[in-house]
Amino acid sequence: MSGAVTSESATILFAEPGGRWRAVAYGPALCLLILILELATGSTPHWFALLFCGALIAAFVALQVVAARRHISVELTTDALRNGTETLSLDAIDAVLGESDEQNWDDEPWDSARALGELSGIPRRRTGIGLRRTDGDVVQTWARDHRGLRAALTAALDKRTPRPSDGHAGGGARNHGGPREAADPPPQQRPGENGADR
Incomplete structure (x- = not known):
């Protein structure tokens, strides 16, 4: 629900x-x-x-x-995400990680991450969702309606106040799996003493 x-x-x-x-x-x-x-x-x-x-x-x-x-109850509010008895502040979540590809034989890196809550793993008939915390740790939240939770959590993260350090509105909309931003262009080569490039 x-x-x-x-x-x-x-x-x-x-x-x-x-x-x-x-x-x-x-x-x-x-x-x-x-x-x-x-x-x-x-x-x-x-x-x-x-x-x-x-x-x-x-x-x-x-x-x-x-x-x-x-x-095994789940509750997401504008302030926090709760799985079972464990509550995680939305300010501690950096990004929602990509959904697992059912056609791919390889597991996503977050599939082996710790599941939120006090249980030893993801409860039966629930599906995990990878989260990257602001401290760099990766964890899994979970729900029966995992797509509904993913959409609601992504929207909630997008509405957060931008952090001064990164200037992004929230972790949910950022693509952490894409290519890195281009580095500064290399310095131009200086001509040699005889006027030709080395």
Whole structure:
């Protein structure tokens, strides 16, 4: 889910909750359906078993939702990017690195970089996005809708105040994979003592 939502401190540009509370109701709903079928067909209803299973499934799923909302949620605001419990200020991000080419057998250099958050890697069903920090380190942010996060993050970086050192509006729009700027032209050769070039 993404969209602009105004909070007290900043505007949320992109958000993925990681888990939704409606999933807790799936188990009890299934047990209720089985109970209705038993009553409709004249079978002996298994009240205790269905109530116990419904409560057990709901409790187990609730724990999963709590963990998901804590560890695999994503939130991008005008001030910071949060993956799980780790928050990275946008001022600490220099650039969003190029997207991986699915047709290329070689991995991008940032594919082995550390993933943001407290997990050991990128969560399942999420895709990484390479980031270059202002201190030179390369890390990976991640999201299920990785293209949506990439677009929102690039736009947020482009709107930053230009840094006095580089004069760019933000890291997202800069091409860090292109050729280097031309160096100063070499000094002109001086003619030799006999008037001809050496």
